[in-house]
Every structure is written in C-alpha cells, then in structure tokens.
Amino acid sequence: xxxxxxxxxxxxxxxxxxxxxxxxxxxxxxxxFEAIGSMVEETLxxxxxxxxxxxxxxxxxxxxxxxxxxxxxxxxxxxIVVMNRRIFGKPKDNRECRDMLLHLRGKNHRVITGFCxxxxxxxxxxxxxxxxxxxxxxxxxxxxxAYIKTGEPFGKAGGYAIQGIGSFMIEHINGSYTNVVGLxxxxxxxxxxxxGSLEGFPLIE
Numbered sequence: 010x011x012x013x014x015x016x017x018x019x020x021x022x023x024x025x026x027x028x029x030x031x032x033x034x035x036x037x038x039x040x041x042f043e044a045i046g047s048m049v050e051e052t053l054x055x056x057x058x059x060x061x062x063x064x065x066x067x068x069x070x071x072x073x074x075x076x077x078x079x080x081x082x083x084x085x086x087x088x089i090v091v092m093n094r095r096i097f098g099k100p101k102d103n104r105e106c107r108d109m110l111l112h113l114r115g116k117n118h119r120v121i122t123g124f125c126x127x128x129x130x131x132x133x134x135x136x137x138x139x140x141x142x143x144x145x146x147x148x149x150x151x152x153x154x155a156y157i158k159t160g161e162p163f164g165k166a167g168g169y170a171i172q173g174i175g176s177f178m179i180e181h182i183n184g185s186y187t188n189v190v191g192l193x194x195x196x197x198x199x200x201x202x203x204x205g206s207l208e209g210f211p212l213i214e
Contacts, residue, residue: 012205013082013128013129013130013205013206014129015205015206015207015208016040016041016042016082016201016206016207017041017212018041020081020082021041021042021043021081022035022040022041022042022043022081022082022083022084022201022206023042023043023044023045023074023078023081023082023083023084024042024043024044024045024084024086025045025047025070025071025073025074025083025084025085025086026044026046026047026070026085026086027044027045027046028086028191030170030172030190030191030192031044031086031191031192032044034187034190034191034192034194035192038194038198038211039211039212040198040201040207040212041212042084045074045077045078047069047070047071047073047074047085048073049066049069049070049073059089059091059094059096059119059121060121060123060138060140061123061138062087062089062096062123063087063088063089063121063122063123063138064087064123064124064125064136064137064138065123066087066089066123067085067086067087067123067124067125067136068085068125068133068136069085070085070086070087071083071084071085071125071126071127071133072085072127075127075131079129079131080129081129082126082127082128082129082201082206083126083127084124084125084126084127084197084201085124085125085127086122086123086124086125086191086192087122087123087124088120088121088122088166088188088191089120089121089166090113090118090119090120090121090166090167091118091119091120091121092112092113092116092117092118092119095112097109097112097113097118097166097167097168098166099163099164099165099166099168100162100163100165100168103157105168106157106162106163106168107153107154107157109162109167109168110145110148110153110156110157110162110168110169111150111153113145113167113168113169114145114146114147114148114153114178115145115146115147115148116144116145117142117143117144118142118143118145118167119140119141119142119143120140120141120142120143120166120167120188120189121138121139121140122138122139122188122191122192122193123136123137123138124136124137124138124139124192124193124196124197124200125137126200126201126204126206128204128206134204135200135203135204137196137200139184139185139188139193139196140184140188141182141183141184141185141186141188141189141193142182142183142184143171143179143181143182143183143189144179144180144181144182145169145178145179145180146178146179146180148178152178156169156174156175156178159174161173161174161175162175171186171189171190172190198210
C-alpha cells in the first residue's frame with residue numbers, strides 16, 4: 010500500500026464543501042483544511058436507499074474537485090433528512106419550508122450524513138453513512154412562521170438548524186449531534202486516522 014504525507018498545516022485537507030457548519034466543526038477540532046465548493050447539483054436518486062444517496066453525493070462532490078487537488082487528501086460529505094422514505098432537502102422558499110416543518114413536527118426523523126475520503130492518488134479509501142434520529146416537538150404554526158422569518162431554515166436540509174435558533178424545537182436526539190449539524194466528527198476523525206491521512210489525533214503542532 011502506497012503511503013502519502015499526512016494532513017498537517019503544510020498539507021491541508023481539502024473539504025469539498027463550502028458549508029459554514031462543516032468548516033466550523035473542522036476549525037473547532039484543529040484539523041487544517043481549505044474548503045472549495047463542489048460543482049455537483051444536489052440531485053436525489055429516488056430508486057436508491059437514503060444512506061446510499063448521501064454517500065453517492067459525497068463521492069460526487071469529492072470527485073468534482075479532484076482535478077484541482079491531485080495530490081491531496083479530500084473529504085466529501087452530504088447530509089439529508091428522511092422521514093418515512095421521504096427525503097427533505099433544502100427548502101427553496103417559505104412555502105416549501107413551511108411544508109417541511111409541518112410534516113416533521115411531533116415526529117421522529119433521520120438525519121443521514123454520507124462522507125468519503127479520497128487519498129492523494131485519487132482513490133476513494135473510505136465511504137460511510139452516519140444516522141441520527143431526531144424528534145421535533147409539536148411546534149405551532151405561529152412558531153413555524155416566526156422561525157421562517159429569521160431566515161435560518163434556508164440552506165439547511167429539513168429546514169432547520171440544530172446548532173442555531175432551530176434548537177428550540179428539538180425534543181431529543183439519538184446519535185451523533187455533529188452529524189445533525191453536518192459532519193459526524195467522531196466517525197470522520199476515526200476514518201482519517203484509520204486510512205492514514207492523520208498520524209494521530211488530536212494534532213500537535
């Protein structure tokens with residue numbers, strides 16, 4: 010097996026995403042990285058299982074930036090919200106956001122993040138889907154309208170942000186909190202260490 014230089018401040022991880030949440034998580038734990046937006050349209054593959062969709066999107070995102078970063082470790086990730094096999098993407102407008110939150114209120118749903126790691130040789134060395142169960146309280150229509158007016162739901166799968174104002178509606182979760190934010194950091198770090206892109210963790214300069 011070919012060995013590559015590990016991630017460090019001179020050999021940054023490439024995050025194939027411009028998600029502010031994913032960038033914040035990586036900064037918080039001290040992994041040196043640079044982010045680049047992927048050119049992948051977030052299409053939902055209806056015949057595939059939700060976890061497979063999230064992983065497929067993560068792989069496509071990572072692959073879309075490989076031609077720019079040929080000799081670097083790349084992390085791709087995609088998060089979707091699922092309830093009764095219905096996939097809730099990012100709401101396009103107030104009406105779609107309202108519909109999502111009305112469907113999710115008072116019920117359990119799953120948040121699935123698929124992620125992949127591509128080595129500097131261009132080989133995908135890890136693919137994984139992490140699932141967290143989330144219960145949203147019985148939010149009223151008045152609360153939904155007020156939340157939409159904050160602008161926070163837009164750009165978020167399922168139309169809410171657990172790390173922001175939207176935390177008021179989260180009754181409980183079962184599983185990784187950071188997975189709901191957008192990147193299951195425990196599993197990601199384990200994978201980075203296992204595939205050799207990190208020599209150990211936490212990083213010591």
